Amino acid sequence: xxFFQGIADSFYKALIVQERWKMLLEGLGNTLIIALxxxxxxxxxxxxxxxxxxxxxGSKNIVIRILDKIAxxxxxxxxxxxxxxxxxxxxxxxLVSIRQGIIIAIIGMGLNSGAYVAEIIRAGINAVDxxxxxxxxxxxxxxGQTMRYIILPQAVKNILPALxxxxxVLLKETSVVGYIAVEDLTFAAQRIKxxxxxxxxxxxxxxxxxxxxxxxxxILRKIERRLARSDHR
Amino acid sequence: MITVKGLTKTFGELLVLDHIDExxxxxxxxxxxxxxxxxxxxxxxxxxxxERPTEGQIFVDGEExxxxxxxLNAMRERMGMVFQQFNLxxxxxxxxxxxxxxxxHKQYTKAQAEEKAMALLKRVGVADKAQMYPSQISGGQxxxxxxxxxxxxxxxxxxxxxxxxxxxxxxxxxVLDVMKELAASGMTMAVVTHEMGFARSVAxxxxxxxxxxxxxxxxxxxxxxxxxxxxxxxxxxxVL
Numbered sequence: 001x002x003f004f005q006g007i008a009d010s011f012y013k014a015l016i017v018q019e020r021w022k023m024l025l026e027g028l029g030n031t032l033i034i035a036l037x038x039x040x041x042x043x044x045x046x047x048x049x050x051x052x053x054x055x056x057x058g059s060k061n062i063v064i065r066i067l068d069k070i071a072x073x074x075x076x077x078x079x080x081x082x083x084x085x086x087x088x089x090x091x092x093x094x095l096v097s098i099r100q101g102i103i104i105a106i107i108g109m110g111l112n113s114g115a116y117v118a119e120i121i122r123a124g125i126n127a128v129d130x131x132x133x134x135x136x137x138x139x140x141x142x143x144g145q146t147m148r149y150i151i152l153p154q155a156v157k158n159i160l161p162a163l164x165x166x167x168x169v170l171l172k173e174t175s176v177v178g179y180i181a182v183e184d185l186t187f188a189a190q191r192i193k194x195x196x197x198x199x200x201x202x203x204x205x206x207x208x209x210x211x212x213x214x215x216x217x218x219i220l221r222k223i224e225r226r227l228a229r230s231d232h233r
Numbered sequence: 234m235i236t237v238k239g240l241t242k243t244f245g246e247l248l249v250l251d252h253i254d255e256x257x258x259x260x261x262x263x264x265x266x267x268x269x270x271x272x273x274x275x276x277x278x279x280x281x282x283x284e285r286p287t288e289g290q291i292f293v294d295g296e297e298x299x300x301x302x303x304x305l306n307a308m309r310e311r312m313g314m315v316f317q318q319f320n321l322x323x324x325x326x327x328x329x330x331x332x333x334x335x336x337x338h339k340q341y342t343k344a345q346a347e348e349k350a351m352a353l354l355k356r357v358g359v360a361d362k363a364q365m366y367p368s369q370i371s372g373g374q375x376x377x378x379x380x381x382x383x384x385x386x387x388x389x390x391x392x393x394x395x396x397x398x399x400x401x402x403x404x405x406x407x408v409l410d411v412m413k414e415l416a417a418s419g420m421t422m423a424v425v426t427h428e429m430g431f432a433r434s435v436a437x438x439x440x441x442x443x444x445x446x447x448x449x450x451x452x453x454x455x456x457x458x459x460x461x462x463x464x465x466x467x468x469x470x471x472v473l
Contacts, residue, residue, distance in 0.1 A: 134283050135320035139334035140310035140386065149333060153324045 010200035020192050024201065027188030028208060034105045034184065035171045041110025042170070043163070046117025049075065053122060054147070071118070078115035084176045086112055091180040101182040105174070113170050120166060124159035125151060157227050164220035168213055175209075185209070234259040234390060234421055235280060240289035242275055242445075249275045251445035252289070257390070262422045264432035264453075267442035268468060273425045276442065277394050280423065281312045294389075310338065313383030317395040319375040321367035327354070327378050328363040335385050346385070353381040357411050373404030377411050384415075391415065393424040429472060433457055441465045 015021040049071045056068030078086070087108040095104050128151050136146030178187030185205050192201035235257045242250040249272045257263055267273045278284040280291065282298060282305060290299045298308050322330050331350035335341045341349060354360040357377040362370050370378070376396055383391060393412065397405045409431050416422055416435050426432060432439050433453045440450040441462065449462040457473075460466050 129318075129320075131316060131318050131320040132322065135314075135316065135322070137306075138281060138283060138309055138312075138314035138316075139382070140306045140308075141334055141337060142306050145337055149337070150322055 010198050011204075013196040013198050013200065015204070017196070020196075020201070023183075023188040023192060024185065024204065024208075027183055027185040027205075030102055030183055031171070031174050031185040034102060034109060034174045034177060034182070035167070037106035038109035038113055038170055038174070039167055041106065042113025042117050042166075045110065045114025046121055049114060049118035050121035050125070053118070054125065075115045075118055078112055079119075083109070083112045083173060084179055087176065087180050101177070101180050104180060105177040105182045105184075108180075109170060109174060109177070112173075113166065116166055117163065120162045121155075121159055124155040124162065127158045128154045160227060161220065161224050164216070164223070168216055168220075171212060171216070172209060234261075234294060235423075236292040237280075238290045238292070240276070240279060240291065241287050242272070242279060242284060243287045249445055250279065250286070253445075253447065255447065257421065257423055259389075259421050260419055260437075262416045262420075262435055262437045263424065264436040264439045265423065265425045265442060266427070266429070266432060266439065266468075271442045272445045273442045274394050277392050277423060277425050280392055281309050281314055283314070310334075310340075310386045311389045313380075313386065313388035313391040315376070315379050315383055315391065315393045315396050317398050319367075319372070319379045319399070321375055321379060321382070323367050326364055326366055327359070327370070330367070330378065331382050331385050334382075338386070340386070350381070350385060353384055354378070356414075357381045358407070371404060372400045373407045376400065376404075376408045380408075380411055380415070390421040390423065393422065393426070395425050395427065397426070397428055427472070429457070429469075441468065443468075 013020075015024070052064070052067045052071045056064045056071075059065065087105065090108045090111075091101065091104050095107065098104055132150055132154065133146055136150045137143070141149070174184055175186040177184050178190060183191075185208060189201040189205035193199055237253055237255045240250055240253040240255075241248075253276065265273045265276065275284055279286050282291075286299060290297055292298070293308060293311065296308075297303065298305070321327075322333070325333065328347060328350055331353065332341075332343065332346035335346045335349075336343055340346075351360060351363060354363055357380060359370070359374050359377055359381075362374060362378070367375055367378070380391075380396075396412070397408050400408060405428070409428060412422070412424070412431070413435050424431075424436070436453050438450060439453050439456040440447050441456075441460075441464075442448065443464050449456070449460065449465050457469065460469055
């Protein structure tokens, strides 16, 4: 059996036998669902956390101060512990009543991503020159109006590229959800390897991740160029 | 017009303003000079509460603006501010820079605001740049737009925080000319500046601040011609 036949044989075992390509495809579907769901949840949580942190700055309102403390603790804990351990804790201790692992995976990855998104938004807002805020306030605009009409339109240009990177990281990080028995792309490859005694499925999975990341990166570049074109600084 | 009582500002351990009592009357053009770190910018920024005083009270037309119940945003509409770094909004055209605040305040409709903005831009000599973005015009033009933007709200007093310090030398004159014209029109002005020529020719009163206190103040003739305070004499000998 020559080299090329060997490769063909490996691919045959990884994809064709017992219609194993269907397992990979289903896994890919789950990976995409988790990544998308977690992204939406993560952005929502991130925005809420960022708003809390922004309103708390200089505020004496006790409710906001407490919310701010909670947000800080949340961000510290999430960023300070491995996502896999977070998933184990969710699936075995917090969300035990939820049967579908995929929902736990979405919630877990979303909760995790939210902490990072909050920091991305905060950093993007802080990167806008302080004088912009002062100019807005000196014109009699409220804190909220200054945020909406002056700071945010400029901050978005800092935030969007970093958010894009966060999604790419998130997409790859979903590969740990197999540990809470969710059948994602990585998990499917693992199962095929176990029954076929051949690691080719891992290479195929790696190729699929790579294509998705390269595609996403290209889209992000395009968006960044768009933003740069409307940049008048 | 503005009365300050016991105004004190500290940054941590550092005492920047030291129990200042001062009044600026309507129609005055007050120039504030002093060495760097003397507190002159901080004093100006306290007047519209961009900087919160640590202690003391500030009254505008008898109304205490340091009172927590005071409507700060409404008060700030009455006090225009011009910054050293211009602080135009880079994502908006010159015209939009001008109309944003008055339209949000519902002071004017969009059309009225644009009409007023064009008239003011004409007054400061940059009407032809209305559709451009701040990055596309020179520093002197930016500062003139910033002055016009502040005038959109018909302020009762204009605060200038080193308005020419970030400009190339050949652009200083055009900004000072706009300020002179403004002073001649009767606007009450408080100007932190290093432009001694401007202070001498335009100010109704010049004040010298050092280590958080006003050490001397007088008419420009007396202030520059017959300075008393030793620190002021030393300062003037270095800058004149």
